[in-house]
Amino acid sequence: MPLIKPFAGLRPAPGRAAEVAAPPYDVMSADEARAMVAGRPWSFLHISRPEVDLPPDTDPYAPEVYAKARENLERMLAEGVLERDPTPCYYVYRLTMGEHVQTGLVAAASVAAYDADRIKKHEFTRPVKEDDRVRQIDALDAQTGPVFLVYRATPSIDDLLIAVSKQIPVVDISVAGQVRHEIWVVADEDLIRLLSATFEALPALYVADGHHRSAAASRVAVARKAAHARHGDKEAYNYFLAVVFPHNQMQIMDYNRLVKDLHGLDKDEFLSRVAVPFRVEPSTAPVKPARTAEFGMYLDGAWYRLTLDEGRIPWDDPVGRLDVSLLQDNLIEPILGIIDPRRDERINFVGGIRGLEGLARPVDEGHYRVAFSLFPTRMTELMAVADAGEVMPPKSTWFEPKLADGLVSHVLD
Numbered sequence: 001m002p003l004i005k006p007f008a009g010l011r012p013a014p015g016r017a018a019e020v021a022a023p024p025y026d027v028m029s030a031d032e033a034r035a036m037v038a039g040r041p042w043s044f045l046h047i048s049r050p051e052v053d054l055p056p057d058t059d060p061y062a063p064e065v066y067a068k069a070r071e072n073l074e075r076m077l078a079e080g081v082l083e084r085d086p087t088p089c090y091y092v093y094r095l096t097m098g099e100h101v102q103t104g105l106v107a108a109a110s111v112a113a114y115d116a117d118r119i120k121k122h123e124f125t126r127p128v129k130e131d132d133r134v135r136q137i138d139a140l141d142a143q144t145g146p147v148f149l150v151y152r153a154t155p156s157i158d159d160l161l162i163a164v165s166k167q168i169p170v171v172d173i174s175v176a177g178q179v180r181h182e183i184w185v186v187a188d189e190d191l192i193r194l195l196s197a198t199f200e201a202l203p204a205l206y207v208a209d210g211h212h213r214s215a216a217a218s219r220v221a222v223a224r225k226a227a228h229a230r231h232g233d234k235e236a237y238n239y240f241l242a243v244v245f246p247h248n249q250m251q252i253m254d255y256n257r258l259v260k261d262l263h264g265l266d267k268d269e270f271l272s273r274v275a276v277p278f279r280v281e282p283s284t285a286p287v288k289p290a291r292t293a294e295f296g297m298y299l300d301g302a303w304y305r306l307t308l309d310e311g312r313i314p315w316d317d318p319v320g321r322l323d324v325s326l327l328q329d330n331l332i333e334p335i336l337g338i339i340d341p342r343r344d345e346r347i348n349f350v351g352g353i354r355g356l357e358g359l360a361r362p363v364d365e366g367h368y369r370v371a372f373s374l375f376p377t378r379m380t381e382l383m384a385v386a387d388a389g390e391v392m393p394p395k396s397t398w399f400e401p402k403l404a405d406g407l408v409s410h411v412l413d
Contacts, residue, residue, distance in 0.1 A: 001233045003118065004107040004199050004244070006088035006192050010142065010409040013083045017171045020044050020081060021181065021404040025145055030060065036307075042081045044406025046072040047188040048144060053197035073140055084411065090186040090195055091408050092164045093243050097179045097401040102249035103161050105108065105195065106183075106408050108239035109149060111221045114214055118204050119149065120386035123211045133216030143217060143410040146403055148381065149211035153246035157198050160191070171407060179401040183408070205244060206386050208379075209399050214240055220412075241410035243403055250379045251351030254289075255398045256359050257327065258368040260346045263282055263337040267300060268334070270370075277330040278306040286356040289375040292323055293337070296373035298360045306331075318384040323375045324393045331372075340396045351398040 019040065026050035033049040034056075045052055045298065050068035051060050058065060076082045091106035107254040113119045135370035137143055151157065164184050171183035184194060194325050207214055224237045262270045274280055274297075283303040287296025293308040312330060314320035320329070328341065338344045348368070350359050362368045385392050 001110050001112045001200065001238065002196060002200055003105050003113050003205070004105075004242070005092045005196060006186070007108040007236070007239070007410055008085045009091060009106070010082055010084050011407065012413050013080055014169075014170070016042065016081055016182075017147040017181075017407060018173045019076055020076075020405050020406040021173060021175050022048060023175065024402050025049050026105050027262060027402060032148065042076060044144070047140070048077070048405050061128070061135075066135050070135060070139045073142070082409075085185070085187075087187060088192075090192060091183040092161050092167055092186060093403075093407075094169075094182040095179060095401045095403070096182075097251075100251050100401070101379070101399075102245050102251070103158075103165055104243045104245035104249075105157075105161060105199075106146065106241075106243050107199075108236070108410055109214075109242040109244070111218050111238050111240060112233065113205070113412050114161070114218055114240070116330050117389075120204055120383075121211055121214075122207065122382055122386045122390075123393045124391055125211050125215045129212040130219065133212050134219050137216060137220050137412070139200045141412050143213070143412070144409070145210070145241070145405055147214045147217075147240060147242045148392075148399065148403060149210075149242045149244040150206045150208045150247045150250060150383070151199070151202050151204075151244055152383070153248040154198070154202065157195075158246055160195060160198065164191075172379045173395055175404050177366050179364060179404075180350060181404050181407065190362065199244070204387075205248075206383050208245075208250065208382070208397070210242075214242075236410065236412045239410070241408070247379045247383065251400055252379060252382075253400050254374050254376045255395050256350045256352065256374055257372040258348045258350060258359070258362055259332070259336055259338070259370050259372075260367075261336075261369050262350075263335065265335075270299075273335045274306065274331060278308055281305045286360065288356060289323075289373060289374055292321075292375055293326055294375060295326070295327055296356070298363055298371040298373075299369070301364065317413070318381070318388045319390045319392065321397060322377060322381060322385075322393065324377065324396045327374060349395040351400075353398065353400055 019042040022044040034052045035042045037045050037052050051065050093106050094103045169182040169184050221237045283305050287303050287305045295306040297304040332338050341347050359371045363371050
């Protein structure tokens with residue numbers, strides 16, 4: 001079974017992409033999603049977040065939510081808003097946010113490769129979120145949210161994608177006025193074979209974002225194979241919708257921490273405890289860490305720069321040496337008493353896209369007692385964790401820009 005293959009994508013009809021494209025389903029609340037679809041009858045959020053078309057108190061995991069998703073998909077097909085390509089294609093996808101540009105390939109990625117860990121993971125998944133995506137795939141008989149994959153940058157692949165992107169794109173839109181999305185269709189059979197062969201030569205791909213979507217696709221494949229004994233490995237459900245980018249074009253932003261209290265300590269006691277593993281220096285400006293083992297801390301309206309003693313960094317441990325681990329293991333757990341940041345309600349997480357002002361504001365407003373800014377996880381660190389078969393700590397990576405939903409979907413027929 002090939003690592004990736006082309007597929008006949010379900011896409012917005014010519015000229016309709018701006019009406020359809022939507023942010024990923026999991027980056028907004030239900031109320032925010034309802035606001036986003038106001039005056040936008042063809043937004044893909046009607047499919048990815050169908051509760052927007054149901055009463056506000058609707059359980060987002062209720063059967064009628066998935067039924068509404070199917071109904072909305074069929075409506076968009078009937079009205080000609082979405083169309084299916086006649087033949088299997090690849091799609092080159094470029095994201096531009098400010099000065100940052102990344103160019104990747106939309107493809108159907110192998111479930112078997114995912115199950116065999118040739119497509120490597122780095123996060124645990126939550127059953128309730130997996131279940132939600134399984135129900136969504138089954139209701140739509142399609143995968144609509146792409147999994148964000150990464151390959152180690154390879155000139156032979158990069159050059160092919162750049163060559164395609166010199167042509168006029170079939171889609172060129174901005175979503176939320178911030179990110180430009182461009183798509184080129186690759187229908188030429190010789191180029192399709194060449195792209196397939198160059199990717200097949202790669203030893204591995206890495207899940208950057210979309211662990212629940214890929215895990216759900218694997219579960220759907222298992223269930224459908226069990227229900228159809230004569231099926232083999234060519235059915236569409238043996239693959240999942242993905243966009244694959246080179247690792248050196250990824251932009252991982254800081255993923256910062258907010259904590260509600262000082263675990264029974266007063267300010268002086270807390271600072272005294274922090275000063276054991278860290279060098280603590282007051283700062284007259286907000287602290288955006290410039291290197292590993294350096295952190296910013298915001299407490300009582302003042303910023304501090306924290307620098308961890310190098311002797312405390314486990315350089316031979318791909319998980320332990322991550323900045324999120326260094327802060328957790330040397331401060332958040334031993335001093336603030338938060339053992340399980342996945343479940344402890346005393347801690348919250350803020351993506352770097354909100355800036356240091358957005359990190360400090362909840363502290364100033366009294367919702368939290370202290371905030372920490374971190375140096376971003378690097379893509380090479382993520383791949384090292386995945387290669388070691390380990391799992392990243394929660395909320396380790398915040399990728400920007402985000403992929404759009406609705407520009408290309410994978411139908412499971």
